[in-house]
Amino acid sequence: MSVDTICALATAPGGALGIIRISGAQSLEILSRIFTKDLTTAQPNTVHYGHIVDKTSNLQSPTSNLVDEVLVSVFRAPHSYTGEESAEISCHGSRYILNRVLDLLIQHGCRMALPGEFTQRAYLNGKMDLTQAEAVADLIASTNQATHQVALSQLRGHFSSKLSQLREQLLKLTSLLELELDFSDHEDLEFADRSELLALSKEIDTHITKLARSFEMGQALKQGIPVAIVGKTNVGKSTLLNALLKDDRAIVSDIHGTTRDTIEDTIDIQGVTFRFIDTAGIRQTQDTVEQIGISRTYAAIDKARIVLWIIDEEPSDEEVNELLKRTENKKLIVVRNKSDKTNNNSCNLLNLPLVLISAKYGMGIEDLEKAIYEAADIPALTDNDIIVTNARHYDALTRSRDCIQRVIDGLQMQLSGDLLSEDLRQALDTLSEITGGQITPNEVLGNIFKNFCVGK
Structure with missing residues (x-):
């Protein structure tokens, strides 16, 4: 394992404050060279007020070598995130200040950390195993x-x-x-x-x-549970997507075949992300472009975990049989739209969940969200639940x-x-x-940690 002392910015630049992390055997010695106090004898888990200064500056003004007023947190090995001697500098968030501090640390013996190197050192020093590091x-x-x-x-x-x-x-x-x-x-x-x-x-x-x-x-939890919105043309699929998103994401028109491609967006329902896919209306058509859109509708059904079948009138037996065949092994919810326009809100699909809505006026949307969440069949997550991601x-x-x-x-x-x-x-x-638990090849470790943030 490298014996270098590493440093990196641990926060996004441009905010009110920025934090620079340092880890390695020489952390406190190097930091003391640019800080107004000697930290080599500092107690663990203590915070120190002072200034970052450029002590090598040739400028004569007493304030010309002053970089920033900071707080420094000290962590002693092995009781630190990495298991090494470590420190964190809380600076003002100016890009200029943060770059100056990093430059000074590098001048005095640090090197810039690689992506994920702090967490990789924590793993190599036994502070966590690989599953925890990836977490x-x-x-x-x-x-x-x-x-x-x-x-x-x-x-x-x-x-x-x-x-x-x-x-x-x-x-x-x-x-x-x-x-x-x-x-x-x-x-x-x-x-x-x-x-x-x-x-x-x-x-x-x-x-x-x-x-x-x-x-x-x-x-599904990481990427969003896919939900396909399907149905004939002009039943209100795009209007429903807009109602769920609370935004005019999809074009709504009385003209049949307006949606010719899939449109995707996500919303959170009870703390879970759902990825909704508005699809082209299913109908017989000679329009080549619309036919491509309809084929993508069927592809969206194949990929979805949940299918919302939007209807505004009683479907024929043929339509029912066709959709049931295509949604086998999917959670299918029948959504009766435009319920504000008719008193006949029955449906011959008695064995399937039925939700009555008016997408145009936002009626029944909360009931539909509840039905979607229940259809996802997500286990009641607790702190002890184990789900492999x-x-x-x-x-x-x-x-x-x-x-x-x-x-x-x-x-x-x-x-x-x-x-x-x-x-x-x-x-x-x-x-x-x-x-x-067994020796893991260096290339495997590199692949695991390369996608981490620099500074983590």
């Missing part, structure tokens, strides 16, 4: 309550704790089988009860499968599950312990990849 980036990127809660749970180590439990169970299985192999010449000894091993293997498989399956929901984690969980399933098959087929032991070890290794 830092997710926490910074969180855009709603759900993604914030998932990232916070991971940062607090709940995912790591669950993986640790699974690894302990796998280790127990592996130890029993390998102990049996060590005494294989004593045929009368059996250290591993195969029925107990099978039961434990199935339990582990259930837990890993549950984690892996949560990835689909995790991706990272593709790297999902890949490792999938490979580990494959290994466990081979173990289950092998136990049922009465395979020898050495074959079972090999699959168990592979399962252990793949789970270890997630937290970084």
Whole structure:
């Protein structure tokens, strides 16, 4: 690991205040060279008032070498974010001031930090595992309550704790089988009860499968749960999108076929982001461009988790059958629009959720939002919930599950312990990849941390 002392701006420039972070063995010594107080003997977790000065300036005026009036927070190893000697300088947010301070730090021995290098050092110094390090980036990127809660749970180590439990169970299985192999010449000894091993293997498989399956929901929470708005022309799809967004995002017209492409935008409902896709109206047409739009409507249905079918009159049996076929395995909500114009608000789709609205006048929009949220079937997120959001984690969980399933098959087929032991070890290794429990190649670490903010 690098022994350099690093520095970086940890806040966006241009605000009222800016924070510069420093980490490394020489942090306080270097900082003391440009600060009006000696910080090399400062107590941990203390804040010091003073000035940043350019002590090498040749200018004679007593204020000419003054850069800024600042507060410096001191953190001693190992009780700092990185586990190293660290400090944070709170300056005024002027780009000129921040650049001057950084220049002075570099002149006196620091180097600029690479993206994610502070968090990478925290991982390498044992302050957090890889899942927690990646949660830092997710926490910074969180855009709603759900993604914030998932990232916070991971940062607090709940995912790591669950993986640790699974690894302990796998280790127990592996130890029993390998102990049996060590005494294989004593045929009368059996250290591993195969029925107990099978039961434990199935339990582990259930837990890993549950984690892996949560990835689909995790991706939806991060990217926005896709909701397709479909229906015939002029039923009010674009008007509904505008009503949901509370903005004139889509063109609304009485002319049939106005929407010829998909239009996307997002809104938050009860702390969860939903990505709405307004689509071209479904009808028979000879217009080549409109036909392309309709084909994209069907593509949007394929990608959506939830489909809002907008109707303004009783649909025909043919229409019902066609849409039910296309929305198989989707959550389908029937939305009866223009309910202000008619007293006949019945629908022959009695087994599907039905919401009555008037998109033009905003009637029933809250009821529709509630129905959409319920259709998403989002688990009641708590601080302890574990939802996998990272593709790297999902890949490792999938490979580990494959290994466990081979173990289950092998136990049922009465395979020898050495074959079972090999699959168990592979399962252990793949789970270890997630937290970084085994040696992780430098290129993997680089790929994980390269997308972090500089200063984090």
